[in-house]
Amino acid sequence: MDNIENLRGTAVLDSPSLNKGTGFTFTQRERLGLRGLLPRKYESPEIQVSRAWHQLCAFEEDINRYVYLENLHMQNERLFYRVLVEHLEDLMPIVYTPTVGDAVVNFDSLYRNRCGMYFSRLDSGVMRTMLDNWPSSDVEIIVVTDGGRVLGLGDWGTNGMAISVGKVSLYCASGGFDPAKAMPVCLDLGTNNTALTEHEYYLGSNESRLTGDAHLAVVTEFCLAVKDKFPNCLIQFEDFKTEDAFRILEHLRRKVLCFNDDIQGTGATILAGLINALRAQGTSTRDCRIIFFGAGSSAIGVATQIMQLLISEGLSETQAKHAIWLMDSKGLITDTREDYDNLSSQKRKFAQHGEEPCPDLGELIQRVKPHALFGLSGFGPVFTREHIELMCEHIGKPIVFPLSNPTSKAEITAQDAYTWSKGKCLFAAGSPFAPVTIEGNTYVPGQGNNMFIFPGVGFGAVSVRAEYIPDSFFLCAARALATIVPEDEVRAGKIYPSVSAIRAISKTVAVAVAEHAYEVGVAQLYPKPGDMDAFITERMWYPMNDGAV
Numbered sequence: 001m002d003n004i005e006n007l008r009g010t011a012v013l014d015s016p017s018l019n020k021g022t023g024f025t026f027t028q029r030e031r032l033g034l035r036g037l038l039p040r041k042y043e044s045p046e047i048q049v050s051r052a053w054h055q056l057c058a059f060e061e062d063i064n065r066y067v068y069l070e071n072l073h074m075q076n077e078r079l080f081y082r083v084l085v086e087h088l089e090d091l092m093p094i095v096y097t098p099t100v101g102d103a104v105v106n107f108d109s110l111y112r113n114r115c116g117m118y119f120s121r122l123d124s125g126v127m128r129t130m131l132d133n134w135p136s137s138d139v140e141i142i143v144v145t146d147g148g149r150v151l152g153l154g155d156w157g158t159n160g161m162a163i164s165v166g167k168v169s170l171y172c173a174s175g176g177f178d179p180a181k182a183m184p185v186c187l188d189l190g191t192n193n194t195a196l197t198e199h200e201y202y203l204g205s206n207e208s209r210l211t212g213d214a215h216l217a218v219v220t221e222f223c224l225a226v227k228d229k230f231p232n233c234l235i236q237f238e239d240f241k242t243e244d245a246f247r248i249l250e251h252l253r254r255k256v257l258c259f260n261d262d263i264q265g266t267g268a269t270i271l272a273g274l275i276n277a278l279r280a281q282g283t284s285t286r287d288c289r290i291i292f293f294g295a296g297s298s299a300i301g302v303a304t305q306i307m308q309l310l311i312s313e314g315l316s317e318t319q320a321k322h323a324i325w326l327m328d329s330k331g332l333i334t335d336t337r338e339d340y341d342n343l344s345s346q347k348r349k350f351a352q353h354g355e356e357p358c359p360d361l362g363e364l365i366q367r368v369k370p371h372a373l374f375g376l377s378g379f380g381p382v383f384t385r386e387h388i389e390l391m392c393e394h395i396g397k398p399i400v401f402p403l404s405n406p407t408s409k410a411e412i413t414a415q416d417a418y419t420w421s422k423g424k425c426l427f428a429a430g431s432p433f434a435p436v437t438i439e440g441n442t443y444v445p446g447q448g449n450n451m452f453i454f455p456g457v458g459f460g461a462v463s464v465r466a467e468y469i470p471d472s473f474f475l476c477a478a479r480a481l482a483t484i485v486p487e488d489e490v491r492a493g494k495i496y497p498s499v500s501a502i503r504a505i506s507k508t509v510a511v512a513v514a515e516h517a518y519e520v521g522v523a524q525l526y527p528k529p530g531d532m533d534a535f536i537t538e539r540m541w542y543p544m545n546d547g548a549v
C-alpha cells in the first residue's frame with residue numbers, strides 16, 4: 001500500500017488508502033504539503049458521511065448509487081467504508097445483491113478505474129511475478145471469480161470482477177478485514193457469452209471458455225502463486241460454474257487456505273436458517289423433508305451440510321438422505337432416472353433410491369409432503385400459487401426459501417409467498433424483499449444469503465492462521481449463526497438476524513470458528529489467545545479517521 005512517509009501533496013490525495021479529503025487536520029496538511037489543496041474547513045467523519053449520504057440519496061437509480069459509491073471507493077477508501085458501515089442495511093443492496101448484478105452486466109460499459117487484479121491463460125508462468133505489482137505486500141483475503149456463473153445471471157466473463165469487488169467490500173465492512181489487505185481478482189479464462197465478446201467495450205479475452213484440466217491448471221498456478229507471495233492469505237472461490245467449482249475445491253482444499261462460498265458458505269447459511277425455521281415450525285430436524293428446486297453447486301452445498309448435521313444427530317446416511325429431495329431441470333434426482341449414469345457424482349450421492357422419476361414440482365410436493373421448499377435454480381419466478389397451497393395443505397407453517405439471486409431470479413416474491421400462504425409461510429430469500437402487509441398484519445422477510453457466513457469464517461480462519469479450512473468450520477459457523485436469533489423471536493417466525501447487525505454477527509461467527517480451529521487442530525497461531533472474543537474484536541478493522549496519517 002502507499003506509504004505516507006514517501007508521499008506529499010496531490011500524491012497523498014490521489015491515494016485511495018491515504019486520502020482523507022477534508023478530514024486531514026491542519027497539522028497533517030502542513031506536514032504532508034496539502035495546504036491550499038483542500039478547502040479551509042476541517043471536517044469530522046460524521047460530516048463527511050452525512051454529505052456523502054445526502055449525495056447518494058439524490059440519485060434515483062440504484063445503479064447510479066453503485067457508480068457513485070465505487071468512485072468514492074477509488075478516491076477515499078476510508079470514507080467509502082465509513083458510509084457503508086453506518087448505512088449497512090440501506091447500502092448492502094447496492095454494493096451487493098441485487099444491484100451488483102446490474103453492475104456485473106454493465107461492468108465493461110461503466111469501467112473507469114482499476115479495482116483488483118486480472119490473470120489469464122496468457123499469464124501462465126508469470127503469475128507469481130505479477131503479484132509483485134500489487135501495491136501491498138501483505139494480503140489476507142482474496143475473492144476470485146472467473147465470471148463463469150455470476151449470481152443467477154450466467155456467464156459474464158471478466159465483467160465478473162464486480163462480484164469479487166462486492167464480496168471484498170463485505171469482507172471489510174462486515175468481516176473486519178483491513179481493505180489494505182484485501183484483493184478482488186478476476187481470472188480471464190474466456191467466455192461463451194458471445195453477445196458480451198461482440199460488444200465493443202468488453203474488456204476480456206474473446207476466446208471461448210477454458211474447460212477441464214486447462215482451466216484447472218490456470219486456477220492452480222494462481223493459487224500457488226498467492227500462497228508463495230502471501231502465505232497467510234485466504235482465497236475465496238466465487239461464482240465459478242458448478243463443475244469447475246467442485247473440481248477446483250477438491251483439488252486445492254488441502255493445498256491452499258481456501259473455500260468455495262457458493263458451495264460451503266451457502267451451505268452453512270441455509271442450514272442455520274433451516275435450524276431456526278424448523279424450530280419455528282415445531283418440527284424436529286431428524287424428521288424434516290426438504291425439496292430443493294435446483295441441484296447445482298449451491299444446492300449440493302446446502303444438502304451436504306444438512307446431511308452432516310443429521311448424521312451428527314445420530315441418523316444413518318440412508319435415513320439422512322430421506323430428508324433431501326433434489327430436483328434439477330429434468331426433475332427429481334433418483335436412481336431410476338434414465339440419465340442416472342451420466343449424473344455428476346455430487347448429484348448421484350443424493351439420488352433417491354427406487355423412487356419413480358418426477359419432472360413436476362407440484363406432483364413432487366404432493367408425493368413428499370415437504371416441510372421446506374428451497375429455490376436454488378437461478379430461474380424465477382417459478383413457484384406458483386398451487387405449489388404454495390399444496391405446501392400449506394399438510395404443514396401449518398411451510399418453509400419457503402427462494403434463494404436465487406438477484407431479485408429477478410428469486411423463485412417467488414415475498415408478496416406472493418405471504419399472500420398465497422395467507423401469511424403462514426416462514427420466508428427467507430437470497431436478495432432483500434420489503435415487508436409485506438396482508439389484512440393489517442405485516443411480515444418481515446428474512447435474507448438467506450451467504451453474506452452472514454463468509455466474512456466471519458474468513459476472518460476467524462485468517463486470525464488464527466488456519467492451515468486449511470475443514471468442512472466442520474461451516475457446521476460450527478451455521479450453529480453460531482442460528483443461535484444469534486433469540487428463541488422468542490424464532491418462535492415468532494424470525495429466521496435470520498437483521499442485516500444491520502452484520503458486523504456483530506460476523507464477529508460471533510469468527511470467534512466460534514477461531515475456537516473450533518484449535519479444537520480440530522488446524523490453528524497455527526500459538527500461544528492460543530486467552531480471550532478469543534477480545535482477540536477477534538481487537539483485530540477487526542474499523543474505518544476511523546485516525547491512524548498514521
Ligand SMILES: NC(=O)C1=CN([C@@H]2O[C@H](COP(=O)(O)OP(=O)(O)OC[C@H]3O[C@@H](n4cnc5c(N)ncnc54)[C@H](O)[C@@H]3O)[C@@H](O)[C@H]2O)C=CC1
Pocket residue numbers: 149150151152153241242261262266269293294295296297298299327328329330331375376377378379403404405406409429430431448449450451
Ligand atoms: N442465497 C445465497 O446465498 C446464494 C444463492 N445462490 C443462487 O443460487 C442459484 C443457483 O446457483 P448454482 O447452484 O451455483 O447454479 P447452477 O447453475 O449450478 O444450478 C442451477 C440448478 O438449477 C436447475 N434448474 C435450472 N432451471 C431449472 C428449471 N427450470 N427447473 C428445474 N431445475 C432447474 C439446474 O438443472 C441446476 O441443477 C443462483 O441464482 C445463485 O445466485 C448461490 C449461492 C448463494
Ligand SMILES: CC(=O)C(=O)O
Pocket residue numbers: 150151152239261262404405430449450451
Ligand atoms: C450470494 C451468492 O454468492 C450468489 O448468489 O452466487
Ligand SMILES: [Mg+2]
Pocket residue numbers: 151238239261262
Ligand atoms: Mg456466489
